[in-house]
Amino acid sequence: MSEGEPLTGGSDTQGIVRIGDTVRRPLRPFSLTVQAYLAHLRDAGFAGAPLPLGVDEQGREVLSFVHGDVHGWPPPPEAAGEDVLVALARLIRALHEASAGWVPPPGAVWGGSPANSGRVTERPELVSHRDYALGNVVFRDGLPAALIDFDLAKPTTLVYDIANALWFWAPLKWGDPRDRPPALADADIPHRVAVFADAYGMTAGQRAELAPLVAGIARRYHEDSRASAELNPVWREAWEEGRHTLSRAEAWASKMAPAITASLIQPT
Numbered sequence: 001m002s003e004g005e006p007l008t009g010g011s012d013t014q015g016i017v018r019i020g021d022t023v024r025r026p027l028r029p030f031s032l033t034v035q036a037y038l039a040h041l042r043d044a045g046f047a048g049a050p051l052p053l054g055v056d057e058q059g060r061e062v063l064s065f066v067h068g069d070v071h072g073w074p075p076p077p078e079a080a081g082e083d084v085l086v087a088l089a090r091l092i093r094a095l096h097e098a099s100a101g102w103v104p105p106p107g108a109v110w111g112g113s114p115a116n117s118g119r120v121t122e123r124p125e126l127v128s129h130r131d132y133a134l135g136n137v138v139f140r141d142g143l144p145a146a147l148i149d150f151d152l153a154k155p156t157t158l159v160y161d162i163a164n165a166l167w168f169w170a171p172l173k174w175g176d177p178r179d180r181p182p183a184l185a186d187a188d189i190p191h192r193v194a195v196f197a198d199a200y201g202m203t204a205g206q207r208a209e210l211a212p213l214v215a216g217i218a219r220r221y222h223e224d225s226r227a228s229a230e231l232n233p234v235w236r237e238a239w240e241e242g243r244h245t246l247s248r249a250e251a252w253a254s255k256m257a258p259a260i261t262a263s264l265i266q267p268t
C-alpha cells in the first residue's frame with residue numbers, strides 16, 4: 001500500500017498522512033473516545049466533522065478526508081472577513097446542537113496537555129471541540145464549512161467553547177497591536193466578537209460571562225503554558241515561541257474586557 005501524502009499543516013501531531021479519501025493519524029489513548037463522539041455527530045446529522053472509520057492494519061486511527069482549504073498563520077484577508085466569523089459561529093452552533101445530550105461511553109479518555117486541559121469541567125454542559133485553531137477549520141467556497149482535529153474534544157461549557165473560537169478568530173489571542181496579523185491590523189475586535197455572538201445566538205447570560213471568562217483563560221494559558229514547559233520539551237518549545245504573545249494577550253484581554261462586554265450588549 002502507498003505510504004500516503006504527509007499532512008503537515010498542523011502544529012502538534014506527527015505522522016498524519018492522507019491515503020485516498022482517508023486520513024491516518026497515530027492512535028492515542030483518547031482516539032477511540034473521540035471516534036465515539038464523531039459517530040454521534042454523524043448520527044445526529046452534523047456534516048461538518050470527519051467520519052470515524054476505525055483503526056487500520058498498522059494500528060492508526062482512520063478518519064474521512066475533509067475536502068476544502070485550511071488557512072495557517074497569518075490568516076490571509078480571505079479568512080479575516082466578518083462573513084467568515086458569521087459562518088464559523090453558525091457551524092459551531094450546529095455542532096453544539098448536535099452534541100447536546102450525548103453521554104460519553106463509560107471509561108472515556110480525553111486528550112490535552114496540562115496547559116489546555118481546562119478547569120471548567122466541573123459543571124460541563126456538553127462535549128465539544130475546544131480547539132478552533134486556524135488549522136482546524138476547513139473552508140469551502142470561501143467560508144468555514146467543517147472542523148477537523150478533535151484531539152482536544154472533551155466535556156466543557158458552551159461559553160468556554162465559544163471563547164476558544166473567539167480566541168483564534170476575533171482574534172482575542174492576537175489583539176495586542178504587536179501581535180495582530182496584517183489582515184486584521186485595523187479590525188474592531190469587540191465589534192467582531194459581537195458579530196460572532198449574534199450569528200451564534202448567544203444568550204444574555206453568555207454575553208455577560210464571556211469577557212471576564214476570556215480574561216481568566218488568557219491568564220491561565222500564560223501560567224499553564226509556563227508550567228507545562230517544565231514537563232515536556234515539546235511544550236517547552238511552544239512556550240519559548242509564544243511566551244511574549246501570551247503575556248500580551250493576558251494584558252490585552254483584561255484591559256479590553258469592559259469594551260468587549262459593552263459591544264456584546266449593544267445592538268450591532
Ligand SMILES: Nc1ncnc2c1ncn2[C@@H]1O[C@H](COP(=O)(O)OP(=O)(O)O)[C@@H](O)[C@H]1O
Nearest residue numbers: 007009010011012013023050064065066135149
Ligand atoms: N480529516 C482531515 N481531513 C482533511 N485534512 C486533514 C484531516 N485531518 C488533518 N488534516 C490536515 O492535516 C493538518 C494537521 O492535522 P491536525 O489533525 O489538525 O493535526 P495537529 O494535531 O497537528 O493540529 C490539518 O491542518 C489539515 O490540513
Ligand SMILES: [Mg+2]
Nearest residue numbers: 010135136149
Ligand atoms: Mg490541528
